[in-house]
Ligand SMILES: Nc1ncnc2c1ncn2[C@@H]1O[C@H](COP(=O)(O)OP(=O)(O)OP(=O)(O)O)[C@@H](O)[C@H]1O
C-alpha cells in the first residue's frame with residue numbers, strides 16, 4: 001500500500017544549521033494496517049509524515065502509494081490518497097467558515113473544485129448523519145462558524161473530515177496531544193472506531209507509550225531520522241512499556257528522551 | 265447638501281463600491297494586503313479613456329479595462345507565489361510598473377472624455393433615463409456584480425478560495441492548489457478595481473494618471489466601515505456590507521467637504537479612519553471592553 005525507499009531529507013543543506021531529519025528511511029505498510037510511531041523529540045517522526053504527504057521535496061528516495069510513484073507530486077496532488085490530522089486543533093479546519101463548509105471541502109478532497117454551488121441539501125443530511133456519530137451535538141449546528149467550537153470539538157470534526165471520505169492512507173500526528181485527558185480519550189476512541197470500521201491504513205504518531213502498544217497492530221520507533229525498531233504480532237502483544245524502553249535503549253544506545261511521554 | 269450633491273455622491277459611491285468589493289476579495293477573503301489596486305484603478309480608467317477617444321465602443325472599452333486589471337492582478341500573484349516575493353512588495357512592484365504602463369497607455373498625464381460617447385451617455389439616451397441614468401446604471405452594475413461575487417464565494421471554487429485565506433495548510437492538504445487560488449483571487453480583485461476605474465473615468469469625463477493614488481486605503485476604509493455598520497455574519501451579509509461601505513465612505517467624504525475641509529486633506533482623513541479601525545480592537549482589549557460579536 002505504502003512503500004518508502006531510502007528516503008532522505010536534509011533541512012538547511014550546506015549551512016551551519018544543516019539537519020538530517022530523515023536518514024535513509026525505508027518502510028513498507030500493508031493495506032489496512034494501523035501503525036503507531038514513537039520516538040524522542042526531533043527524531044524525525046513529523047518529518048516522516050510530511051515527506052509522505054509531500055509538504056516538502058525530499059533529497060532522495062521514493063514514496064509509492066498504491067503502486068503509484070508520488071515522489072515528485074506536490075502535496076495538493078497527493079491529497080487524493082492521503083488525509084491528515086495534526087496536533088494543533090486549529091490547523092485542521094478553517095475557523096472563519098461554517099461546519100458544513102468545512103465538511104464539504106473535505107468531501108471534495110482530491111477533486112477538482114468546480115464553479116458549482118458547494119452545498120446541496122442532500123449533503124446536509126449526510127453531514128448530520130455523520131456528525132451524529134461524534135456524539136457532540138454538532139449535527140444541530142451545521143451553520144456555526146468553526147471558530148466558536150472548542151479544541152476537542154474541532155479535533156473531532158477534523159478527524160471526521162479526514163475519514164468520512166475514506167483515504168487510502170490516514171496520517172495522524174499526535175492528534176490527541178493538545179487535548180485534555182477526557183477529550184483525548186474520546187477522540188482516540190473515535191479514531192479506533194472509524195479506522196476499524198473502514199479498515200483504514202493508518203500511521204499514528206504518539207508520545208503515549210501505552211497507546212503506542214495498545215492501539216493499532218504494529219509499532220515503529222524512530223531515532224535520529226531512522227527507524228530503529230519495528231515490532232508486531234506476538235512480540236508486540238507481550239511487550240510492556242518497560243520492554244519497549246529497553247528495546248529502544250538497546251537499539252539506539254541512548255535513553256528514550258521526550259518531554260511528553262505518558263506512562264499511564 | 266443639495267439634492268444634486270447627494271445624487272452625485274451616491275452615483276460615485278456605487279462606482280467606488282465595485283472597487284471596494286475587489287479590495288474585500290484580497291484583504292478579507294485572501295487575507296492579502298494588495299497594493300496593486302492603486303495602479304489597476306488607474307489602468308482601468310486609462311484603458312477605457314484611451315479606447316473611447318480612439319473611437320472604440322465604450323462597453324467594449326469597459327470590458328477590456330476589466331481584463332487588463334485582471335492581468336495586473338495575475339502578475340502580482342505570480343510574483344508572490346512563483347517567486348516568493350512578499351505580498352506587500354509584490355503589490356508595490358506591480359503598482360510601480362503600472363505607473364509607467366498607464367502613462368504609455370494614455371500617452372499623456374490626462375485624457376478628457378468631454379463630448380465622447382460613454383456607457384453613461386448611451387444609457388441616458390434610453391427612454392426615461394435622462395435624469396437618473398447614471399445612478400441606475402451604477403446601481404445595476406453593483407447589484408449584478410455583488411450577486412455574482414456572492415454566488416461565486418458559495419461555489420466549490422469559492423470555498424477553496426476562502427479557505428486559502430483562512431488556513432492554507434489545511435486546504436492544500438485537501439488537494440487545492442493554493443498558488444492558483446491566490447492568483448485567481450488577485451486577478452478577479454484587480455479586474456473589479458479596473459472596472460470601477462473605467463466607470464469613474466466615464467462618469468467624471470476624464471482619466472488622470474494620479475487618480476488611483478491612495479485607492480487601497482480608501483478601499484480598506486470602506487471595507488471596515490461597511491463591516492462595522494452592517495456586519496459579516498454570513499457571506500451574503502459581508503458582500504452587502506462592503507458594498508454599503510463604499511457608498512457610506514463617499515457620503516462621509518462629501519460631508520467632510522461640506523464642513524469646509526479642502527479636498528487635499530481627504531487622504532489624511534481616510535488614513536485616520538483606517539488607523540482608528542485598525543487600533544480599535546487593541547484599544548478595546550486594553551481597556552477590556554467586550555468585543556462585539558458581529
Ligand atoms: N521546516 C524545518 N526546517 C528546519 N528544520 C526542521 C524543519 N522541520 C523539522 N526540522 C528539524 O528536523 C528534525 C526532526 O524534526 P521532526 O519535527 O520531524 O521531529 P519529531 O520526531 O516530530 O519531534 P517531536 O516529537 O518534537 O514532534 C528536528 O531536528 C527539527 O528541528
Ligand SMILES: [Mg+2]
Nearest residue numbers: 045046047173
Ligand atoms: Mg512532531
